[in-house]
Amino acid sequence: SYLDNTDNTWKLLGPGFLGGSSSGHSLAVYQDELYVGGQIALASGNAGQDIMRWDGTAFHPVGNGVQRNFNDFNGFSDVRGLVVHNGLLFACGGFRYASGVPAGGVAIWDGSQWCAPGGDITQGMGYGESLAFVGDTLFVLCGQYADDTFVNHLARYDGTDFIYTCSPVGITELPQPTTRPPVIRQTSEGQWQVSGLSAGQHRYVVMDALGRMVEEGLLQSGGQSLISTHGLSDGTYVIKIADDRAQRAMLIRR
Structure with a gap:
């Protein structure tokens, strides 16, 4: 503005x-x-x-x-x-x-x-x-x-x-994704579960409704990984998996 x-x-x-x-x-x-x-x-x-x-x-x-x-x-x-x-x-x-x-x-x-x-x-x-x-x-x-x-x-x-x-001068054509991104869902206990990660470690960030980063960490590939919500207040958050094109908004309400 x-x-x-x-x-x-x-x-x-x-x-x-x-x-x-x-x-x-x-x-x-x-x-x-x-x-x-x-x-x-x-x-x-x-x-x-x-x-x-x-x-x-x-x-x-x-x-x-x-x-x-x-x-x-x-x-x-x-x-x-x-x-x-x-x-x-x-x-x-x-x-x-x-x-x-x-x-x-x-x-x-x-x-x-x-x-x-x-x-x-x-x-x-x-x-x-x-x-x-x-x-x-x-x-x-x-x-x-x-x-x-x-x-x-x-x-x-x-x-x-x-x-x-x-870099070369100009704008190149964007590559198209070749793999499916991971899935992020909320468990019945209110934690965030991530599945479908590719091999290796993956940085994640959690942003609040104002776009501020309130949490970050590393997830391991294989099976399902959990992101704890215990330290977060009620509200809406966006979780992004840095290297795998995964992003989802989640609501915490206790």
């Missing part, structure tokens, strides 16, 4: 964010356009994947956006921080790819393509929370590790050249 200073009221910006779990986390002005980052699902009908630009009339994609896994436009990812420095737009969040380029939590948009500085702050369940420059030095709030080094949630990029590798 935006504040219309002609009548001092808040108004909708275009269609807003489409999809029940879509939300915005960050804003920046770059090349005279408004960029918005967040948990924004392309599959829900939004113009971009986790990041879009507003030209004053409509939202547009920013390349192919960002993804947690390669070419995965259905799994959980987001853009949490945006900052402009030396003519480039820097983004951080819970992603590992930007338009197909490996980008471990930090990516750079130059106006036509995504680039990555190298390195990784998404090890384990890590992600970029916010970023800022002091002079020409980039600092990022993140998880506990950056490039296998314990940084205790704050990392400093010590490179001199931020552009390590870049």
Whole structure:
């Protein structure tokens, strides 16, 4: 939304964010356009994947956006921080790819393509929370590790050249899913049961009705996995399985 200073009221910006779990986390002005980052699902009908630009009339994609896994436009990812420095737009969040380029939590948009500085702050369940420059030095709030080094949630990029590798210019056709997503249901005891997971560990997140992440964890493949609801208050929540395109809204009422 935006504040219309002609009548001092808040108004909708275009269609807003489409999809029940879509939300915005960050804003920046770059090349005279408004960029918005967040948990924004392309599959829900939004113009971009986790990041879009507003030209004053409509939202547009920013390349192919960002993804947690390669070419995965259905799994959980987001853009949490945006900052402009030396003519480039820097983004951080819970992603590992930007338009197909490996980008471990930090990516750079130059106006036509995504680039990555190298390195990784998404090890384990890590992600970029916010970023800022002091002079020409980039600092990022993140998880506990950056490039296998314990940084205790704050990392400093010590490179001199931020552009390590870049994506092709343009927007490619989206891949079609080839496997069925897992099933999420509520048990008679009120817990959330997940079945049909593919091999390996799977990160899950729980969002409240305001789009805030209130819980996260790891599920194991095989059989059925349970997500406890004991620490959650009554209300509506969205559960997302990060790598398997599974998402469902659940109501807790005790």
